[in-house]
Amino acid sequence: MAEQPVLIDDNKSFQVDEIKEILDKRSENGKLFYLVVLKETQDECSESWLLASKIKGDITSLTGIGRSGSISTTSSLSINKDDDNNAKKRKRSTKGNKKNHGAICVRRKSRASGRSNSAAPSTSSTTVNENPMLEGALEEVGAHRIREAFLERLDAILGPRVTLVNDIDNSSPSLNFRFIDACVLGKGVTKASEDSMYGCNCKPDNGRRMGCEYTTCECLDQMIQKRFPYIATGDRAGTLRDSHLRTRDAIFECNRFCNCGDNCKNKLVQWGRKVPLEIFKTSNRGWGLRCPMDLRKGEFIDIYKGEIITNSEANRRERLKRQTKAKDTYLYTMEKFAEDNGIPQNKLYIVDGEFFGGPTRFMNHSCNPNCRQFSVSYHHGDMYIYDLAFFAIDYIPAGTELTFNYTDNDHIEKKKGKGKGRERKKSKNAPECLCGSENCRGYIWM
Numbered sequence: 001m002a003e004q005p006v007l008i009d010d011n012k013s014f015q016v017d018e019i020k021e022i023l024d025k026r027s028e029n030g031k032l033f034y035l036v037v038l039k040e041t042q043d044e045c046s047e048s049w050l051l052a053s054k055i056k057g058d059i060t061s062l063t064g065i066g067r068s069g070s071i072s073t074t075s076s077l078s079i080n081k082d083d084d085n086n087a088k089k090r091k092r093s094t095k096g097n098k099k100n101h102g103a104i105c106v107r108r109k110s111r112a113s114g115r116s117n118s119a120a121p122s123t124s125s126t127t128v129n130e131n132p133m134l135e136g137a138l139e140e141v142g143a144h145r146i147r148e149a150f151l152e153r154l155d156a157i158l159g160p161r162v163t164l165v166n167d168i169d170n171s172s173p174s175l176n177f178r179f180i181d182a183c184v185l186g187k188g189v190t191k192a193s194e195d196s197m198y199g200c201n202c203k204p205d206n207g208r209r210m211g212c213e214y215t216t217c218e219c220l221d222q223m224i225q226k227r228f229p230y231i232a233t234g235d236r237a238g239t240l241r242d243s244h245l246r247t248r249d250a251i252f253e254c255n256r257f258c259n260c261g262d263n264c265k266n267k268l269v270q271w272g273r274k275v276p277l278e279i280f281k282t283s284n285r286g287w288g289l290r291c292p293m294d295l296r297k298g299e300f301i302d303i304y305k306g307e308i309i310t311n312s313e314a315n316r317r318e319r320l321k322r323q324t325k326a327k328d329t330y331l332y333t334m335e336k337f338a339e340d341n342g343i344p345q346n347k348l349y350i351v352d353g354e355f356f357g358g359p360t361r362f363m364n365h366s367c368n369p370n371c372r373q374f375s376v377s378y379h380h381g382d383m384y385i386y387d388l389a390f391f392a393i394d395y396i397p398a399g400t401e402l403t404f405n406y407t408d409n410d411h412i413e414k415k416k417g418k419g420k421g422r423e424r425k426k427s428k429n430a431p432e433c434l435c436g437s438e439n440c441r442g443y444i445w446m
């Protein structure tokens with residue numbers, strides 16, 4: 001499983017010489033934190049958020065910023081001209097004022113703490129608060145470094161380009177988040193065994209290089225409406241059919257055990273994202289996602305990736321969030337097949353996109369969404385793990401924010417169907433919805 005970020009340990013002090021550089025700073029609950037790169041040790045610590053008062057020594061020696069606040073051109077933190085030119089080449093905008101947003105103070109757990117907690121106390125502990133000029137310069141350099149580090153991560157994502165745009169302020173998404181190509185399994189999470197997987201016996205390419213046959217395909221038999229879910233020819237080839245878009249029906253794609261071959265028209269989501277995406281700063285809901293080109297109705301966008309965790313681990317993470325008053329949530333429960341198969345809530349798996357995920361973890365909720373999530377399974381016997389795939393439910397012009405309804409599921413629909421009074425009451429702490437649509441219900445979830 002991927003390394004687990006843990007809450008910052010407020011009691012641990014760090015000497016300035018244990019720190020390689022400072023990348024960013026944030027304020028959380030009235031406390032100042034720095035995002036630092038710890039020097040390589042056998043602990044393998046990398047970037048960590050540290051409480052400012054726990055950094056002992058002259059912090060200005062770390063930043064390459066003199067006490068006057070000017071930026072030294074020789075320091076490791078100085079703005080490198082090449083970096084700047086590269087950034088311009090990429091045409092990623094970062095203008096605006098200098099607010100900090102969305103701080104979650106976590107740091108990567110050090111594997112074996114060879115570091116002593118009782119390191120000699122330092123004589124001085126300079127916090128940037130004491131020097132406003134230094135604070136401004138540090139913020140600028142820190143913001144630049146974080147942006148560059150984040151852009152590097154974007155460049156490494158497989159598939160069409162994912163870009164970053166911020167026309168609101170100089171912040172970048174948190175470096176505590178890492179992009180992954182596929183979901184990672186958390187502790188206690190198991191996939192159904194390969195032995196229980198089977199495929200259809202349709203003829204390869206079926207004469208027209210299109211794969212499966214309607215009458216014989218065992219994968220197609222799994223669908224509620226027995227129809228190939230994707231349009232095979234014409235302007236909308238490779239998009240989800242309207243008849244499917246109107247439902248919440250799961251999609252059972254052919255898999256690698258099938259006989260039908262790679263051209264099968266019942267394989268789409270498994271080939272991955274085919275559209276470029278842009279992560280952008282919204283004016284009121286943190287980061288959002290959009291596509292720089294027009295999307296056809298039924299276009300597949302991407303799946304929701306993250307760590308697949310158990311229900312008890314998700315509860316633990318939610319408790320931590322409440323304690324730290326962190327706002328953004330990235331938990332997505334895989335409950336599509338639960339009711340029909342009698343799977344209790346506490347046995348369900350949850351995808352957490354907070355620390356590891358893909359671009360769709362930036363998709364916001366809207367009460368008038370333009371995308372919908374469909375459950376896509378390749379393993380007809382696994383009722384716990386499947387893909388959460390997003391499709392455009394209408395034509396979406398380039399540059400429009402991509403949104404979905406966070407509570408769009410069978411469970412809620414059934415409750416509504418049982419008449420007035422059966423619908424769950426909105427809780428006092430329901431997060432306020434800022435989607436701005438005419439039919440906004442006022443909350444993101446109940």
Ligand SMILES: C[S@@+](CC[C@H](N)C(=O)[O-])C[C@H]1O[C@@H](n2cnc3c(N)ncnc32)[C@H](O)[C@@H]1O
Pocket residue numbers: 102284285286287288327328329330361362363364365366432433434435444
């Ligand atoms: C999966 S994240 C979406 C990406 C997030 N905006 C970010 O900056 O990383 C979900 C969080 O975004 C915010 N959010 C999403 N949709 C929203 C909406 N319609 N109104 C207000 N906040 C929203 C909430 O804080 C929510 O917990």
